[in-house]
Amino acid sequence: MNNIILEARNINKDFYDPVTFRVLTDVSFSINKGDFVSLTGKSGCGKSTLLYILSTMDSDFEGELLIDNEPVSNKKEAQLAQIRNEKIGFVFQFHYLLNEFSVIKNVMLPGLKLNKYEEKEVEHRAMEKLTMLGIGHLALKKAHQVSGGEKQRIAIARALINDPYIIMGDEPTGNLDKKNSELVYDIFKKLSDEYNQTLLIVTHDQHFAERTHRIIEMEDGKIIH
Amino acid sequence: MNYKLIGTIATSMLLARWKQTFVAAVGVTFGIAMFITLLSFMTGLNDLLDGLILNRTPHIRLYNEIKPNIHQPISNTAAYKHSYNFIQSVKSSNSRSEIYNSANIMQTLGKDERVIGFAPKITAQVFFNDVSISITGVVNGIDVASESNLFHFNDYIIAGSAMDISRVPNSIILGKGLADKLLTNVGDVIQVTTAMGERFPLKVVGYLQSGLQDFDKTQSYASILTAQKLLGKPSNYITDIQIKLKDINTAPLLAKEYAGLFQLDAEDIQTANSQFETGSFVRTLISYSVGITLLIVAGFGIYNILNMMIYEKMDSIAILKATGFSGRDVKLIFLLIALSIGFFGGLFGLFFGYILSAIIDQISFNTAALPTIKTYPINYNPVFYLIGSTFSLITTYLSGWFPAQKASKIDPVIIIRGK
Numbered sequence: 001m002n003n004i005i006l007e008a009r010n011i012n013k014d015f016y017d018p019v020t021f022r023v024l025t026d027v028s029f030s031i032n033k034g035d036f037v038s039l040t041g042k043s044g045c046g047k048s049t050l051l052y053i054l055s056t057m058d059s060d061f062e063g064e065l066l067i068d069n070e071p072v073s074n075k076k077e078a079q080l081a082q083i084r085n086e087k088i089g090f091v092f093q094f095h096y097l098l099n100e101f102s103v104i105k106n107v108m109l110p111g112l113k114l115n116k117y118e119e120k121e122v123e124h125r126a127m128e129k130l131t132m133l134g135i136g137h138l139a140l141k142k143a144h145q146v147s148g149g150e151k152q153r154i155a156i157a158r159a160l161i162n163d164p165y166i167i168m169g170d171e172p173t174g175n176l177d178k179k180n181s182e183l184v185y186d187i188f189k190k191l192s193d194e195y196n197q198t199l200l201i202v203t204h205d206q207h208f209a210e211r212t213h214r215i216i217e218m219e220d221g222k223i224i225h
Numbered sequence: 226m227n228y229k230l231i232g233t234i235a236t237s238m239l240l241a242r243w244k245q246t247f248v249a250a251v252g253v254t255f256g257i258a259m260f261i262t263l264l265s266f267m268t269g270l271n272d273l274l275d276g277l278i279l280n281r282t283p284h285i286r287l288y289n290e291i292k293p294n295i296h297q298p299i300s301n302t303a304a305y306k307h308s309y310n311f312i313q314s315v316k317s318s319n320s321r322s323e324i325y326n327s328a329n330i331m332q333t334l335g336k337d338e339r340v341i342g343f344a345p346k347i348t349a350q351v352f353f354n355d356v357s358i359s360i361t362g363v364v365n366g367i368d369v370a371s372e373s374n375l376f377h378f379n380d381y382i383i384a385g386s387a388m389d390i391s392r393v394p395n396s397i398i399l400g401k402g403l404a405d406k407l408l409t410n411v412g413d414v415i416q417v418t419t420a421m422g423e424r425f426p427l428k429v430v431g432y433l434q435s436g437l438q439d440f441d442k443t444q445s446y447a448s449i450l451t452a453q454k455l456l457g458k459p460s461n462y463i464t465d466i467q468i469k470l471k472d473i474n475t476a477p478l479l480a481k482e483y484a485g486l487f488q489l490d491a492e493d494i495q496t497a498n499s500q501f502e503t504g505s506f507v508r509t510l511i512s513y514s515v516g517i518t519l520l521i522v523a524g525f526g527i528y529n530i531l532n533m534m535i536y537e538k539m540d541s542i543a544i545l546k547a548t549g550f551s552g553r554d555v556k557l558i559f560l561l562i563a564l565s566i567g568f569f570g571g572l573f574g575l576f577f578g579y580i581l582s583a584i585i586d587q588i589s590f591n592t593a594a595l596p597t598i599k600t601y602p603i604n605y606n607p608v609f610y611l612i613g614s615t616f617s618l619i620t621t622y623l624s625g626w627f628p629a630q631k632a633s634k635i636d637p638v639i640i641i642r643g644k
Binding site: 052055057058059060077078081082083084085086090092096097098099100101105109110112113114115158162 | 547
């Protein structure tokens with residue numbers, strides 16, 4: 001049985017401003033179900049750019065991208081949004097919670113958008129995820145009332161709400177202190193070990209990368225390892 | 226499409242920054258309120274000025290003009306009937322100023338659906354005698370009921386009661402200027418000499434102030450019956466029929482029609498008061514240009530506020546898109562935000578506009594020209610409220626649409642990377 005969740009085939013990407021500049025050259029790799037992968041490399045090597053392409057948020061590239069064995073090129077913007085909603089969970093460097101909403105509502109939003117479960121059920125599931133990450137007691141607080149480390153964990157809970165095929169992180173520990181970084185790593189580790197969750201994390205934290213199953217190293221827009 | 230979710234998100238975004246929302250809504254409210262107030266006030270004043278003329282001027286006046294008879298005897302002579310005849314020193318014939326067959330004409334007018342009503346009238350030239358002096362003046366014989374109905378005769382009576390001239394026999398209402406000259410009080414009896422030289426005592430039952438001083442110095446009003454007695458004429462004697470139409474714009478056309486039909490002279494209001502037409506048009510033009518300018522200025526204010534509001538929410542847009550909301554969802558959210566601001570801002574705008582107009586309506590405004598007007602006039606025309614509410618919705622929709630469109634198109638990566 002084909003276990004590949006995400007596959008990139010010969011991905012090329014250019015930046016045009018101010019001069020044409022190739023950021024990604026011929027990037028090909030695949031991620032299997034249950035993999036805990038870190039994507040590392042120096043600043044400017046194109047790892048974030050690659051992640052945004054893989055997450056379908058950046059659709060301006062050449063090559064082929066398959067998520068769950070389905071090519072995503074040529075899909076419409078609304079379909080891509082649907083894929084992101086259903087199959088991909090995202091964790092950013094800067095938390096990006098919506099300050100207008102309570103913690104639990106932030107977690108619930110992608111679930112409500114998916115509209116697969118009733119609102120009560122989504123709320124119940126959101127609470128489950130928060131409790132799992134040890135922040136159940138924050139559920140009713142406003143997003144701006146919690147600390148940075150807590151925000152990142154809330155963001156992870158939000159990424160999990162729709163049981164995505166893959167969770168992608170763009171330097172999720174980049175803005176956190178050591179203690180919180182460890183906490184976030186432990187959560188990813190637990191997700192990977194206990195729930196067999198597929199994870200793709202961009203990081204330049206060597207200590208973090210070393211402890212994942214697999215490291216993809218990039219340099220000057222190419223995968224070197 | 227999950228509209229409930231979109232609605233929830235829009236509501237939360239509105240309420241989370243309620244101060245900003247409030248300021249945006251106040252911007253709309255202010256614009257709409259000012260528009261309503263100004264237009265109500267300006268058109269109110271306009272209508273007042275129009276009313277000065279329109280209220281007391283018949284749309285069509287039927288009468289017999291003093292002019293040379295168009296049927297000169299020579300035209301009826303068989304020998305010259307088909308010739309072109311030149312006649313020198315033709316004189317106007319003043320044989321009869323009365324309207325023939327007035328009862329039939331009035332019956333026909335009563336059946337005409339284009340006519341609101343009509344009021345018969347007699348004009349009699351007289352001298353008012355006061356011991357040693359005699360003042361020339363005019364006694365207008367009127368039908369008080371229809372005159373009040375159609376031409377607001379009641380509104381100009383400043384002492385006594387209009388109905389008294391029909392109730393009290395041989396009574397008269399004097400123009401204020403005339404009454405001052407004759408030094409009479411209500412209840413006094415004055416002496417009037419008709420053009421035929423007959424003296425006639427009349428009882429003063431009231432004063433009238435029309436707003437035109439010269440007019441008030443010569444004019445007086447009596448019932449038709451009194452005027453007929455004054456002139457020694459029978460009860461079917463009438464010199465004028467004043468007609469009020471449903472549509473004032475048809476006056477010139479109908480005047481021609483009636484002139485032909487009744488063999489009378491007919492003068493329409495547009496011809497009689499052409500300077501009024503121009504004045505009224507210019508005033509309306511001014512009101513509307515001010516109103517439209519106000520709306521445009523308010524529109525740009527609304528656009529600015531909404532634009533800023535949406536650009537401030539770029540982070541939220543990025544995160545919504547990253548978690549699976551499509552461009553269309555984002556656009557809907559912001560359109561909903563914009564429209565809510567437009568709706569509630571507009572609603573309060575209408576409300577405050579009404580309140581402000583009502584306040585202006587209470588400010589006292591006394592003018593000699595209009596004895597019945599005590600406060601500034603306001604035109605509570607529902608059309609202004611309709612324009613105001615429609616405009617607030619359309620402007621907020623448009624000013625929400627442009628930034629929302631941009632937000633829906635933007636790649637979330639651009640925003641996230643820009644951090």
